[in-house]
Amino acid sequence: MAKYIATIGEKVYAVEIIDAHHVNVNGHIYEVDFQSISGQPVFSLLVDGGSYQAHVYPGEEGGLQVLMRGSLYAASVVDEREKRLSAAGSAGAVQTGEFVLRAPMPGLVVKVPVNEGDAVKKGSVLAILESMKMQNELNSPRDGKVTRIQVKAGDSVEQRQTLLSVE
Amino acid sequence: MAKYIATIGEKVYAVEIIDAHHVNVNGHIYEVDFQSISGQPVFSLLVDGGSYQAHVYPGEEGGLQVLMRGSLYAASVVDEREKRLSAAGSAGAVQTGEFVLRAPMPGLVVKVPVNEGDAVKKGSVLAILESMKMQNELNSPRDGKVTRIQVKAGDSVEQRQTLLSVE
Amino acid sequence: MFDKVLIANRGEIAVRIIRACRELGIRTVAVFSEADRSALHIRLADEAYLIGPAPSRDSYLRMDKIIDVAKKCKARAIHPGYGFLAERRDFAQACEDEGITFIGPRASAIAAMGDKAIARATVVAAGIPIVPGTEDVGNLSDEALLKAAPKIGFPLLIKATAGGGGKGMREVRSLDEMANLISAARSEAQSAFGDGNVYLEKLVEGARHIEFQIMADMDGNTVHLGERECSLQRRHQKLLEEAPSPFIDDDEDFRQRMGAVAVKAAKAVNYLNAGTIEFLVDKDKNFYFLEMNTRLQVEHPITEEVTGFDIVTEQLRVARGRQLSFKQEQVKMQGWAIECRINAEDPYNNFLPSTGLISHLSSPKGPGVRVDTGVYAGFQISPYYDSMISKLIVRGESRAQAILRMRRALEEYRIVGVKTNIPFHQSIVEQARFLAGNYDTRFVEERFSLEHAEEGKQTFPEIAAIAATLVAHQQAERSAHIIARGKRDTSNWKWVSRWERMHR
């Protein structure tokens, strides 16, 4: 049973894949049927009988683009099992200069295992954020030095709120 | 430089692939450009500037079917290099009962290395036929006994003429 | 007034109906069998529901399940398309009982016309000429049929009372072969329409099959949209249709006389919505009522192309209780339209049905070309349903232009993965008799052979030899290549999978 957090623009959805034909979205269970068309990234998706065709492809800055019924949805999906932001996650984007760690979703800061001035390596845990009953490790995208920590354990933060920086 | 004999219905063509853009058909050299469309068995073929689209696929009884400009051509192609009739060859077709070896192309009988009554195995050479400067071994499609040899070295034979039988 | 329609069908006609609904802002509900999850009508509909296993009797013929779906998703109307439940009076009745609008004629009209025997009696009463045959109502026993046969005389036809489209139809030349043919016809009719009743009809030889499109609204306004020539058939299966009929051509008086009779026949059963009156026409322009198809016809697009009216849109309009958007005098046939039915079958091997995955599909496009289809590249053609996978429709200012356009469209059409009858159509549209418009319902079987047709054509055996040799050469090179490089080499993957496709 896989759990994910999907972010569409400002909206956040906790999506739990129950089995091949059922998903739980923010507590509501849907019957789904999902098929790739001609082995292409075009999918026929049935949700409780509603029929949708979606073209899903990787976005320029990571994440997934969902083109559906003439609208484009920029999605980022976080995998709960692997306890990390997928490459698709917003944290992965910035590569150079100062890296500003922002909350990929609204939630509660569980722990900030670093102090200002600490040297961190690529992949070091910078913070643990609890959201929708899942704990997510937020990692450093590169080596650097921690600066300007702006939150502490116990704080609740909004989506995209700045947590700290790495120079 | 690969040499083939292609048979379309009753017509026989000696096709020599000179290089990527030239073929020699019965002594006439053509400039060709051959491209698969979308990685499908549909080909765009340019022959001295003439543009043709051909759908080429395996036939039920071996050989190749060429569907082009609304007509279907049953083709069999004999590879000279490997000195054997391809599965596409007419000899390969018959599987049971008396096997009658017929000349797949007009030519000169070079040798008949068997005698009536000889036991032969599948693949044994029954005759060697020279045609358009290529020598082709005609093999037995199965085990059996040679009967009714009707030609000898030096005879020239027509296409489909009976050479001998295997019971 | 309904704003959501359930389409109780599959394939190109389900897609056609969904498109019409889309263009009217009506929401659509598709139903599908386990074999059709990836079908185009599922992808294009607003909603889609599984109704059962692949065989029609377990899915597309299950009235109960379909009506359940309609109720569950609050679809207040059902469009049956053609085939399946389209001509089942009990289905129309069931919809009515459930307060669901059946987009088609009233159950009573289906009963009257759907049962061919009653139909004949009805139109005879209205003074319309018919082909001699069994006069009495359906439910005929084999004995009764065998007894009636000699009175009618041979050759004759066994036809399904519930049917159409040549299904459950058999031609009988003598009494002794008749018993077997009856049971064959019955079982075919049973599986096709869920009704094994059959009746007999004299076979009018050298006849043309010409049909008139009818539209009628709830106020009883009943008009015809001109004729379609459907004589080009093989084993009673239509293969190519044109509008107008080259036999009627510019004999406007003849057209209007037949049209008037068609309207009369429809009115005889108080007809509603779209329907088609089929006539047999002999060389002397005598015409006989054959049957009425109380549904949308496969070949309706050619009428749309020459009249400019959208028949499916009109069906929805009429079903919503509104009047027809046009009067008889506004109906004019302009230009010429031809339809070729593209079937997944092998014209070079006795038209054996062909199934498999469509690995590549490129449809003809450009001016005057219309393609109605339910398949696409990557779709699997299953053995469960009709072999018709597409309808290629062209229109032109004249018949000559339409034929030339059809030729280029057929040549453009590329379907890889299943065999199709496209080469058959390519040969037909080259035939002198076809060009002259001089063909009857037996033309294909008696006067046409694909092999002979190809002898006439300009051929390119030398080019074919070059193509075959280059392919064989490529294969040899590649198989050598595979052995040489081995499977670890990932760069092989792409062309290997391509190669697999080539050998499907």
Add this chain to the structure above:
Amino acid sequence: MFDKVLIANRGEIAVRIIRACRELGIRTVAVFSEADRSALHIRLADEAYLIGPAPSRDSYLRMDKIIDVAKKCKARAIHPGYGFLAERRDFAQACEDEGITFIGPRASAIAAMGDKAIARATVVAAGIPIVPGTEDVGNLSDEALLKAAPKIGFPLLIKATAGGGGKGMREVRSLDEMANLISAARSEAQSAFGDGNVYLEKLVEGARHIEFQIMADMDGNTVHLGERECSLQRRHQKLLEEAPSPFIDDDEDFRQRMGAVAVKAAKAVNYLNAGTIEFLVDKDKNFYFLEMNTRLQVEHPITEEVTGFDIVTEQLRVARGRQLSFKQEQVKMQGWAIECRINAEDPYNNFLPSTGLISHLSSPKGPGVRVDTGVYAGFQISPYYDSMISKLIVRGESRAQAILRMRRALEEYRIVGVKTNIPFHQSIVEQARFLAGNYDTRFVEERFSLEHAEEGKQTFPEIAAIAATLVAHQQAERSAHIIARGKRDTSNWKWVSRWERMHR
């Protein structure tokens, strides 16, 4: 009279011309650059010859090579299509000198109209109103242009004398930015038309761009086929056209007045074959001659759909020395047609051109839908040529029906492998101002934003979240799978190669 035509073009228009020839039994010769070996026009032509490397200047703009091919293969006529050599008087002249029929106007007319400055002088002499601008002939130096600018007044446009389609066009708001814009315009014009000459024109603001289709035969019969509304542009590039113009709509008198002026302008240069007179029209229905495109127009199909005449067929007919097949009084616009130009560009990223392999393509089909395209699944979109890959044309009985049909057709259109502006069109056809037909040439740039447009639309973020999650899940499962099974396992091949495609 020629029976073989060389098409000196590529892409959808080459295909369009080949189809017309096919339907007239005329043999066709395609030419292609090294980038276009697999292009559709090569596959559909009877003959095809390589004329050079990918860049236009080395292939499709090489008159000498093209004429050599025509002579070599005995093509007695050349159709230039649009763009490339279509409006080069020297090319038309070269054809004439070689005894090859140039399917288009006489070189003299191209010279007169092709050079926009001369054109303006010519029509002024004929008493036709024009937009103020540089009156003197081409070959203007940068200095001359900078001097003329203040007299005309700002804002103004720099336009290519040889050009059309917005290429080599720049908008100037003040004198100081002008020098740079002139050189930019010149180099763009040079690469597009092989001619860097430009001229100036006052910018009429809030204007509509309405053009009239002209056809003329060798006897001087000159008729117009009604107008096309082309105001929906972005950076002077037409994106969507309709016929009739919603601005003219049923003001038949206004239509005929403009049409008469258009015919007069064409006659002023003794015009032959197909051409288009472009007008600027202000809110008060004053109209100004803008320019004449002395060639077949990209958007010609919408005129074909509403008039029923095949313009390319008519071009060939006229070029063969025959009279027009219709008279002015026979031209009626019936119904409504809309064309969307489908470009390989990213509407969500400043319309950046998108190149790559089209891995999947499924075109809209069914009633009233026409697609003119030169691409197909498996074709590589190269960076060398125009980004327009397809024209989606719909016709309907009314503008409302045409718009609804366009909506469903756009939604059906699936192109995978390159980004397209389809979502842009989908938003446009939902806009209130578009539905009201109330838009000018600045609508897209000044009043339309894709982001805002989408805010208005019904959206399905939760469905998108489910789709994205299922794809991400599938990816995770698969990558796990790959590691688990390793490359030796051949059963991986199929989905791996599929997977590669997914990540193109």
